[in-house]
Amino acid sequence: LAARQGLELLACGRAQPGETAPAPIFTFDSSGATPVLTAEFRPGMTMQKIQFEVFGDGRVIVTIRNAGGAGEVLARDEIRVAPERIEQTLDRAIRAGIGDFDNKAVEAELHAAGRFPRLPTDLGSVALTLHLETYQRTGEAAQLPYVHSIVVTEPRAMAKALPDVHEYQALASLVEFLDECYRIATVSKKTGPGTRQPPASTP
Numbered sequence: 001l002a003a004r005q006g007l008e009l010l011a012c013g014r015a016q017p018g019e020t021a022p023a024p025i026f027t028f029d030s031s032g033a034t035p036v037l038t039a040e041f042r043p044g045m046t047m048q049k050i051q052f053e054v055f056g057d058g059r060v061i062v063t064i065r066n067a068g069g070a071g072e073v074l075a076r077d078e079i080r081v082a083p084e085r086i087e088q089t090l091d092r093a094i095r096a097g098i099g100d101f102d103n104k105a106v107e108a109e110l111h112a113a114g115r116f117p118r119l120p121t122d123l124g125s126v127a128l129t130l131h132l133e134t135y136q137r138t139g140e141a142a143q144l145p146y147v148h149s150i151v152v153t154e155p156r157a158m159a160k161a162l163p164d165v166h167e168y169q170a171l172a173s174l175v176e177f178l179d180e181c182y183r184i185a186t187v188s189k190k191t192g193p194g195t196r197q198p199p200a201s202t203p
Contacts, residue, residue, distance in 0.1 A: 023095050026146070027133045030083065032057030036090060036131055039178055043067045044124035044154075048074065052178050058083040062185040077185040089177050090130075096170030098128075099135055103152045106165070117161035123154040126175055 028036040037054040047068060053061040064075040093099070110116040128150045135146035152158065152171060159165075159172035 022138055023097075024099055024138070025134075025136045025142075026090070026094055026099065028056055028090060028131070029133055030056035030087075032059055034131060036086065037174075038129045038131065039174075040127045041178075042125045042127060044120075044122040046124070050182060052181065054086060054089075054178075054181075056083060056086055058086060060181045060185075062182055079181060079184050081181070085177075089174065093130075093170050093174055097167045098150070098170050098174070099130060099132075099146075099148055100137075101148075101150055101167045101171075103150050106167070110162070115162070117158070119153060119157055119161070123157055125151055125153050126155055126171070127151045128171070128174065 032055040034055075035053040036056045037052070039052040039054075041050040043049055047066065049065050049067045049071075051063040051065065053059075053063075055061075058080045059078060060081060061076065061078050063073060065071045065073055107116060130146070130148045132146040132148075134142045134144040135148075136142035150171070152168075155168055155171035155175050159168040162168050
């Protein structure tokens with residue numbers, strides 16, 4: 001069992017200026033029995049999709065599938081990162097509001113305000129799901145288990161276009177972590193079996 005409490009207020013899933021109440025408290029399975037984060041990079045113009053299963057004990061399973069037909073597996077690899085890296089990644093995401101983020105609602109607000117960015121039409125999307133043992137917002141009863149899914153247009157493009165939307169910055173950081181795992185898995189396929197680890201993250 002692992003638990004973390006963020007330091008920022010999340011009201012209705014969005015950080016509010018000038019407020020200091022704590023972010024939600026959450027726990028996740030650190031044993032490695034079940035994933036704490038699953039993700040899928042869905043293609044824009046490419047014919048492959050990449051899936052991730054991230055476990056609290058540091059394992060990350062990377063699967064490449066054909067985006068068409070029966071979605072057959074083209075490659076699969078497992079790498080290992082420091083468990084602390086998983087904990088830090090989840091903590092930063094929760095502190096930034098990802099645990100409550102409603103991307104459809106936010107996109108609707110951006111469109112209504114004329115702020116939704118003009119993006120290349122061939123960008124793909126990313127589907128992310130948090131799998132938490134418990135999740136407790138300030139002043140509310142804990143929810144257990146807690147599963148929260150988000151589908152968003154390529155988060156790094158959204159983060160660049162909307163630097164003031166903290167959730168997109170956090171999603172972009174999550175995608176960077178997953179992309180790093182993908183690159184390491186690809187390298188391990190080329191160089192043979194063995195445990196490969198991304199560099200330790202910095203606070």
